[in-house]
Amino acid sequence: MIRLALILLLCFTVAAHAVEPDEVLPDAAQESRARALTAELRCVVCQNESVDASNAPLAKDIRVLVRERIQAGDSDQEVRDYIVARYGEFVLLRPPLSANTILLWFGPVVLLAGGLALAYFYVRRLNRTPRVVTPLSAAEEDAVKRIIEGERS
């Protein structure tokens, strides 16, 4: 029973975040905006972690900076632009739709559609090809007969 409870408990854990108590904003709405924003910013030190989840000192600095911008009245987009102006679009974990990223966004769909189209035409052509069955010649019939009888004996 206890074991089952432990297993269930482990199933419902959530990803750890690195926000320290002194970083948290007094205004809950602002704090949740900050959390949402930093969860989508890449930590530039440990690049596959978000700023929200990273323990790197630079990630902490950026968390504090994002909260300062929010308190100063920046909109979410303004905060994002502020960071992108310094580190580039690479830091956005959700890349924006632009000429550079169009392949990234639609490449898989295009590949899948292309593959389906190829498969469709290939199968259709197979079905259309008339199946001409040329009867065996007398010599071939003899050969088949011999093989079959040879196996029987």
Next chain:
Amino acid sequence: MSRWLSLVPLFLLLALAAYFAIGLSTDSRTIKSVLIDKPLPAFALPKFGHEGQTFGSDDLKGRVSLLNIFASWCITCRVEHPMLVKLTAEKRVAIYGLAWKDKPDELKAWLEELGNPYLAIADDAKGRTAIDLGVTGAPETYVIDKHGRIRFKQVGAIDEIVWRDALEPIVKRLEAEQ
């Protein structure tokens, strides 16, 4: 026609392979600076060791220079430092420093132990200027042209090879510019 069509998947595969070959052979860990060819972000920080004075982006105009982001807590900076000392001793380029989130007494001890290759050091104790510069770690070094624009960013330590292959050609070219 149909023979050509049957080769399409092969060409797609080859294109994808070429794409991955390029992707895998470039170092994705180094983030390209978005500030290349842009003016150095404006800053004015306390000038380390000169109480009451500031050192900032305006002081980096008028000559080709290196702005080296370093800190006494940074291990790789310790590895890099002798090379900077050498560059200054041989008067090969003007080097300025930006001490990133360092403590004054630790910075002082570090410079006393290893030597001070910097013409001036901006003390970025809060690390805000480093963020404005798009610093991702230490050491990083920006090559600044005569007009105070960032022209190149070196991520990681400068050694003899980095200097010879990457930095020196750029510094030479920028010095020839008007």
